[in-house]
Amino acid sequence: MKTKIKINIIMLLWLLIPIGNTMAQTQQLEEPLQGYLKIAAENNPELKSIFNSYLATLERMPQARALPDPTVMFNIFTSPVETRVGAQNAGISLSQAFPWFGQLKSQEQVVAMLAKARFEAFEDAKNSIFFDVRSTYYDLYVLEAAIAITEENVRLLESFRELANVRLESNTGSAVDLLRVEMDLDELNNQLLYLEDSRIPIQAKFNELLNEETPIRIEVPDTLETILIDEGRNVLLDSIITHNPTLRGFEFEMSALDAEIDVAQKMGLPSFNLGLSYTSISPRTDMDVPDNGKDALIFPQVGVRIPLNRNKYRSMIKEKELLKTSVNYRKEDKENELETVLERTWRDYADAQRRVALYNRLIAYATQSLDILVAQYTTAGADFEEVLRMERQLLRYELELEKARADQNTFVAYINYITGKQL
Secondary structure, three states: OHHHHHHHHHHHHHHHOOOOOOHHHHHHOOHHHHHHHHHHHHHOHHHHHHHHHHHHHHOHHHHHOOOOOOEEEEEEEEEEEEEOOEEEEEEEEEEEEEOOOOHHHHHHHHHHHHHHHHHHHHHHHHHHHHHHHHHHHHHHHHHHHHHHHHHHHHHHHHHHHHHHHHHHHOOOOOHHHHHHHHHHHHHHHHHHHHHHHHHHHHHHHHHHHHOOOOOOOOOOOOOOOOOOOOOOHHHHHHHHHHHOHHHHHHHHHHHHHHHHHHHHHHHOOOEEEEEEEEEEEEOOOOOOOOOOOOOEEEEEEEEEEOOOOHHHHHHHHHHHHHHHHHHHHHHHHHHHHHHHHHHHHHHHHHHHHHHHHHHHHHHHHHHHHHHHHHHHHHHHOOOHHHHHHHHHHHHHHHHHHHHHHHHHHHHHHHHHHHOOOOO
16 A cells, blocks of 8 residues: 555656756747647556556565465374374474575565666656657647748739739730749649648647547647757766666666675575474373373474575576676667767757758848849839749748757757656
């Protein structure tokens, strides 16, 4: 009961922990996304499976620290054994085995370390699910932003079409200008239909991550606030070594193997049995003797188990040492992999930051240029193809800006994931 109470408290505290690793990031994160992360944490079947595996491991702790079951033996004499005080009819004995001092504690330590390793696997799975939710959410934001930008450009081209039509009717423009607008409008409308169809697979993936029976309507912000990383690369590398759940899981696995080595060593030492026996004796009828028919109670009975096969226990210890070395190599390999991933993700994060700044500048330049070209075309009949080319350039810059914003936040989320921070 105490174990279950402790588990419930842990789960309650975990659910109450604010999602987000810094105050600045928490303030910048979109409010709907916080709710989606909570839904994913509560509903995702993979998380439930891993957490139940962790709970199952905890249930092994009472088993590990328990003494072996006592042994009760009954003796019934088909031919009573005659003694000085009478014939032995039946007997009962009770014995309890006791392993070497500290063995039960070491066995419990093995299970405790394995449970901690399972919990780190749960933490890693939770962070992975959270990253998937975030990255899919940002993909959906880019899609919705692309739809909104494309619709705005359709409206802009429709105004250009009216302008070209006015100039054509006043014999100051060309029919080619009107045809160019129509071609661009057809392309944009076709692209718009594709973007709207692209909602279906992304929304399906998002609802799959949330594991909701009824698909929910996903809200995304009009403008995505970008998230910054406060720490430098060296600090993040230290965070990987210290906080990454997979690496921490390897540490707990090695601690469990250390405890298993201790258990194997203690199994190679003597263990003891304590017990008592009771024998029922029938009184003698042929003569009267002192204590005639008195039952025999023998306490205590002491036994010692002597482990003579030393190779068996040396082999058990060697097995655990080799397994520990194997886990250590796996941990080292994972550290190297994560460091390489961090360097690559840091590069992409820095590139996304630069792209956000770049496309903000380019959009300002392109907007000014488009305004000038439209004014020149309206008043002086300047090259209309230049107007359309600049409009397409502006559309590309706007789409690239939204993608860069989403990329920056995705890379921040991934860095938080591999460094083991709360997401």
